[in-house]
Amino acid sequence: MRQFAAERDWQVFHDPKSVLLALVGEVGELAELFQWLPADSAADLARSEPLRTRAGEELSDVLLYLILLADVLDIDLRVAAHAKLTAAARKYPAT
Amino acid sequence: MRQFAAERDWQVFHDPKSVLLALVGEVGELAELFQWLPADSAADLARSEPLRTRAGEELSDVLLYLILLADVLDIDLRVAAHAKLTAAARKYPAT
Amino acid sequence: MRQFAAERDWQVFHDPKSVLLALVGEVGELAELFQWLPADSAADLARSEPLRTRAGEELSDVLLYLILLADVLDIDLRVAAHAKLTAAARKYPAT
């Protein structure tokens, strides 16, 4: 993502609040895919085309902006996420 | 909104989580309008077309789904918002 | 909202992107109220306390930031929403 942005001179736009709003935009597109699906058949419907490909694209857009935001903030998302999952495991012990 | 939905037999889709996701979708479209604008000129840019009309449309979409969600939940949004603003005024006294 | 902000010298913070992120924050709190409720009983659960009051508060927070954003953008939300609903009625004729 860093190289992709640099090759297009897009870094100038990538302050945290702007990237965060872009992330919100992609989460909105993901929501639009699922909003009117019945809750109990949404997972099955998403296993068939064309929803499957569309969902993969929107999930990816969210991920890519999330990674970009972590990069802009100089945060190692892998390390942070492992720490968060470990903390969650302590907070909510397995049954 | 209630009449609009009823005339189209859309109430069947209007469970709270679905309407909430539709609201999220519209907030995402609103975010997309502003995401790459410079923070300090966004308000001025939004006073000119075509952004002005687009912003009005997206703000409206958010409002309409918010009103629909209040209706689905049988909540009087006017009363609730007045109460919230009064509570906020007590919590944060004027300087 | 305008008077409320002015009395606290908060207008300085109210550029469109900041208010929009505040709106996103409130939509997030609304989502947290409903996320794990079963889809087909969410409306009924929201008719009982304590969820009823909480939902009213979060819906209000979203509304208040939406109104503030419209004010910052100098958009008459009432007029815009009526226009949007009229346009939607033309786009999707009643069955």
Place this chain on the structure above:
Amino acid sequence: MRQFAAERDWQVFHDPKSVLLALVGEVGELAELFQWLPADSAADLARSEPLRTRAGEELSDVLLYLILLADVLDIDLRVAAHAKLTAAARKYPAT
């Protein structure tokens, strides 16, 4: 995430719309961290504590729900994101 959920019998809650709303909730918490920061100093402020740790936690929460959603939908997020980035590189050639 899959093992984490299974050990707590939480899979029953993990239909796509519910996980998506949980993701929205975490995006909202992320937005709350940044909403009132000046746009041009947000990145610097996020390099200092306590914001740095808080931002890492909220980014992680978004990532973890995104991964969970991909798992619920049986989508390989790594493959999908690589495909999306490749498609974006074709759509927006480097300058």
